[in-house]
Amino acid sequence: MKRTVVYLRIGCCLLLLIMSLALSGCYDQREIDEMAYPLAVGLDVGRANILRMTLQLAAPLSIGGGGGGESGGGGGGAGGKPVSVITVDTPSIYSGLNMVNNVISKEINMSHAKVIVISRKLAEKGISKYIQAMMRGREFRPDMFIVVTDDPPDVYLREVSSVLESNPAKYYELLLGKDYSSYYPEARIADFHHAIERLDIEPTAVLSGINPKESVEEIDMMGKTGEHYLDEGRYEAGNVPAVSELKNVAMGTAVFRGGKMVGTLNGIESVCFQMVTGRYNHSYWTIPDITGSGNVIVMNVVQRKRPKTTVEMKDGKPYITVRLDLEGDYTSIQSTLEHEKYPEAIENKTIEVIRENVTTFLRRTAEEFDSDICGLGRFMKGKFLTWDEWEKFDWPSHYRNSEFNVEVKFKIRRTGLIIRLMMPELSAAPRVASGSVKGGWLCRYSHGPW
Amino acid sequence: MSFIIRQLKKYLFFEEPEKRERFILRPGARPADEEGSGSFEKAKEKKKAESEKAPEPGDEVKSDIDANLTHMKDVYSIPVNSDIVLREFDITYGCRTVRAFIIFFDGMTNTEVINNYILKPLMVDSVMPLKDTAENLEGYVMRQLMPHCQVNISRGYKKAVEAVNFGGCALFVDGLSVCFTADVKGWDHRGVEKPNNEIIIKGPQEAFNEVLRTNCAQIRKRLKDEDLIVEDILVGRVSRTPCSILYIKDVANEALVQEIRRRLEGISVDYMLDAGELEQLIEDSTVYPSPQVISTERPDYTAELLVSGRVAIIVDGSPNVLVVPITAFDLMHSPEDNYIRFPYVNLLRYIRYIAGFLALLLPGLYVAITNYHHEMIPTDLLLAIEASREKVPFPSLVEILLMEISFELIREAGLRVPGPIGPTLGIIGALILGQAAVAANIVSPVLIIIVALTGIGSFAIPNYSLAYSVRIMRFGFIFLGALAGFLGITVGLFMIGSWSTALKSFGVPFMSPFGPKTSGRYKNVIFRAPEWKMEERPDYLNPKKKRKQAEYSMKWKHGKRKGEQD
Known part of the structure; x- marks a missing residue:
């Protein structure tokens, strides 16, 4: 009698547990292969409806390398295009997802949308x-990149062809996430x-x-104006003088005020923007030579400390x-001048260039955009x-009246002084004769194409 | 009807649980309360009383040899029983001849010893003149005629029969109401060999065998301590299997020894043949998955555990020795941990914990992530899994169960398969699992990695019994993961965790020294401190001596060198 009670009790507990787990659990269970994963979402003004939504869906068989023995473990991209693009006109994002589900067989899952x-x-x-709608939805990743393009997103997303990666998701992450x-x-x-x-921020x-x-x-056909070089940072996304298989270019920043661009x-302004916010990593700055010869000095500039900013109301x-x-x-260093000997002059020139750029950029944000980005x-x-x-x-009403004072501290740390030339025949000839290890290494090289 | 209502009430309303005080190992060598106090002395007195106890009425050895003969023939069903030997002969006592017989089992005894040291003196040397004529017959036989080291006098049949059953030889002499039993065990047994299952690279390479006293000797020869007590208890109403409780008298907590004595004496079974059976008869929880007793085949490891204040139980006929009490963390220790340097031990322990984690949770986590938490997988991997699963016709739960079950099949078959066929089975298994199943699109290749990792992980767990429990729980976690994703896994971990913290192994909380916090948590529990830092015995064992090292165990580092100035 007593034993049966114990067994009943255990049985009931187990039953309750299994029931509660089973009833509350399984309902949102989905297999990976029952889902379709868009890698990018495009939003445009719709013609047939309010919004034109474009989804760039990953095609796993061509990205992931096919199932079973057929692909034979070969690399990805063997079977056709890695992505498939769908465009719908819809009143809102979520109703658009509903519409897309009518077209494709698998359920849309936004958890891997990158951009x-x-x-x-x-x-x-x-x-x-739209941004608020996406932030409210659990499936959208909060670390999605946000990109503004002059071209319609459906065209833009159809143009995305990652040549170096088999997976467009990786392309987005490398292009937009890692900043070179x-x-x-x-x-x-x-x-x-x-924001x-x-x-206090836009x-x-x-x-x-x-x-x-x-x-x-x-x-x-783009032509060139004047004798001097054109700074490489002066371009924006659409007009970069480059020809490549990859059509999508990211360059510059879209400035918003509130939710409007x-x-x-x-x-170069984007570089200044990141310098002021302290998120600047490094970039090459082209500085005109102090000799005024039309030559340039290329400087790899990095941020040593986060910027110190103060605001005073007067x-x-x-x-x-x-x-x-x-x-x-x-x-x-393009000119023959031994710049290693004049770092101060070059430093001052660099400071001048950077300060001018940053001040212009800040004035633009206040006067032209009225947006404290x-x-x-x-x-x-x-x-x-x-x-x-x-x-x-x-604050936003005051920002447009701001006066800016930019102070730049710049030090050249590594002058790049070349002490010995790396020509193997010339510099290492006596070493080869003496038969040292290093000489031997160079000797092997000297049999080569040199 | 009222029964059902009563039952329902029981489930719906809280009821004060029945108070059952189980054994708790408390600090202090001799607790003031009842059981443990002076238990060693009590045990001593008990044993003494037992050996001097007069036989029960009807059990006494008669002085008439014919009566004894009939009784023994009756007991051993002579002549139906064919391996029992009953040899009658005459002893010359002074100038008269006395009838006598010996009885023993053929095959269990050493006949050479019986011939040379029992029969020969009794039959041949008794013709020599008496050294001391005042000596009576009993003393004469005992003191002069049996030149054998282990001879006992018993007054009851029961003891004689017990001795004969365990490889002894009983001598009955006419006119004496006693019988002499000599220990002439001589059955064939395995020698001391290398351990088969607990293989280590550095350290002693001897294992226990099936002989009780050899096993005791293996421990005693390592410890060389007169305080090491070997206490015998017979378990099994019929089999009377000799078991020895081993402990170090001035280290082990007396209450603990008393509890083990109590449990062993409280076993009422007909036959108890192996340590595995005994383990199940004395452990605290039957259904808890992981073992609550260390069962080892290594004398060196047993000695190490005895030194720390634990108690070992040796069962005659079993090459495994049980050591109690243990905690969950002891199960992740290997005997080798004591023999290799401490940085290596820590690396190995770390790897073992990872292995245990993989073996327990990996398939469950895989099912949980692929069914519920797609956003956690890196996009590349997600698409690779999706592509590899595209042609698989089963849900991932079925897929993983299929692979796990076939893996368990191979493992079980590998144990049973006769030696020469072993490699063939390995090849078949590897082919089925690794290649064919993937090629036939029955499972996805990612899953093979999961199952393989799980298998390797479970083999890296040092305790064999723990590996079993991990194998069982793994299936539970697969189902929980399939039911409710990470929530299910968390529920599973929570349940196992609360069960473990509620459990005790011989009065010691199973999760100590973390379950209840005690000192020495960072000495030799998860990670291991250097050898010179192992100053104290585990606190949760409450040993009589707390320290096992001086404060400065490396004295040579302190103090001065010869000739060194102040």
């Missing part, structure tokens, strides 16, 4: 409602959403576009001081005791 591409037209109309040139910012949707909601997005040039002649920054005007602490190395308002916010005071102060 959201927004047309300039839509961006200028305002996108905050600093010519465009790292813009994630969570930050964007955050829309906040008073959102930005990566500016990208299709480079339509098919041949070098088209670059020739108000303008663009070119490459006569109702914000006076903003940005102190940049940079350092750099020589990468190339650098988040300089953060340094003002600390001066208020309560949130109500800060809200009443209304």
